[in-house]
Amino acid sequence: MTSKILKDKAEVKEMGISLNKLKTMQPKQYLVQTSKKEKKAAESKEILKNISKKVNSLYEQLTQELRNVSWQDLILEERISKGQNFFYLIFPSKILRKIEEITSLYTQLTEESYTNLITPLDKIEQLVNDYLDYIGPENIYLYVDEPRNRSHFPEGLPSSLLGYNLGLKIYKKLLDTLSFIQSDPIATKEVQMIYKKLISSPDVNTILYKDAALLIDRGIDKYYKTRILEESIYERYLVNRTAKKLILDKTIILDSSLIREIGVNKIQNMINDIYYYAKENVRTPFDDLDTQYF
Numbered sequence: 001m002t003s004k005i006l007k008d009k010a011e012v013k014e015m016g017i018s019l020n021k022l023k024t025m026q027p028k029q030y031l032v033q034t035s036k037k038e039k040k041a042a043e044s045k046e047i048l049k050n051i052s053k054k055v056n057s058l059y060e061q062l063t064q065e066l067r068n069v070s071w072q073d074l075i076l077e078e079r080i081s082k083g084q085n086f087f088y089l090i091f092p093s094k095i096l097r098k099i100e101e102i103t104s105l106y107t108q109l110t111e112e113s114y115t116n117l118i119t120p121l122d123k124i125e126q127l128v129n130d131y132l133d134y135i136g137p138e139n140i141y142l143y144v145d146e147p148r149n150r151s152h153f154p155e156g157l158p159s160s161l162l163g164y165n166l167g168l169k170i171y172k173k174l175l176d177t178l179s180f181i182q183s184d185p186i187a188t189k190e191v192q193m194i195y196k197k198l199i200s201s202p203d204v205n206t207i208l209y210k211d212a213a214l215l216i217d218r219g220i221d222k223y224y225k226t227r228i229l230e231e232s233i234y235e236r237y238l239v240n241r242t243a244k245k246l247i248l249d250k251t252i253i254l255d256s257s258l259i260r261e262i263g264v265n266k267i268q269n270m271i272n273d274i275y276y277y278a279k280e281n282v283r284t285p286f287d288d289l290d291t292q293y294f
Contacts, residue, residue: 048109052117055105059124062098066161069095071169076177077138087177089140089170099135103128123160130158142174147286148235150182153191167194175204179220180228185211199255207232208253218257226262227289229254230270234293235285237278245275270294 075090091099106128109115118124134140135158142153151174157166171194175181183195195213199206205216207229214232216225233252237243246252248268259267273294281293 048114066164071172127160130160205258
């Protein structure tokens with residue numbers, strides 16, 4: 001046995017290294033490798049921590065920008081499909097870039113299964129999902145039935161964009177684009193609330209019926225306000241040809257500013273004259289606001 005050990009030592013020495021030296025070197029190499037792995041892991045973890053901090057900071061900035069964004073800065077891009085007018089919401093580039101960056105960074109974190117430092121995790125995760133499904137592909141839209149401009153918001157806003165008063169701003173933008181809009185009698189509660197808020201807005205004129213509201217951009221010319229009111233009254237009589245005459249301040253309510261601008265007597269004559277006109281004339285209401293029918 002002693003001769004075998006001596007033989008092993010001799011063979012190792014022939015390789016240029018003693019057996020004792022080999023034994024002392026092995027632990028050191030292992031420690032060096034372990035130290036490098038730990039250092040690399042620590043560096044990766046620090047990078048992920050910094051990415052998490054950036055995501056949280058960007059989200060905080062984004063929420064503030066969404067609260068403060070003006071309706072004038074929103075874009076409603078009109079697209080016509082199968083004769084229907086659609087208006088797609090596009091956010092200002094500053095907001096879009098921020099959402100894109102949050103999505104990109106959050107995706108990196110999920111790939112590393114490192115989202116424990118993200119706050120609020122549920123909201124940021126929902127924002128990323130909504131960006132991929134709705135915001136990025138420009139899939140948030142309204143459509144209107146022209147020429148009467150009855151508005152519809154079938155899908156509404158994705159949940160990550162709720163709570164910033166964006167619905168009201170979108171409808172103000174739509175009103176500014178079209179000059180007047182009408183509510184749908186079967187509109188959702190959210191849309192009905194938006195119309196109620198717009199009715200109290202100082203830059204909006206209103207025509208109210210029991211089951212609907214028509215809003216007019218207060219800044220347009222008096223001629224067109226008068227024509228819109230005439231066509232609105234005509235449409236009411238046309239839809240229900242057996243209806244009684246409208247009664248001002250009861251079955252048709254106008255805001256005081258619009259009454260002063262057009263005049264009570266003129267409005268009352270309009271209600272009476274159009275009642276008889278509608279019994280003998282059938283055409284599409286609002287089809288031609290430039291033509292004086294009454």
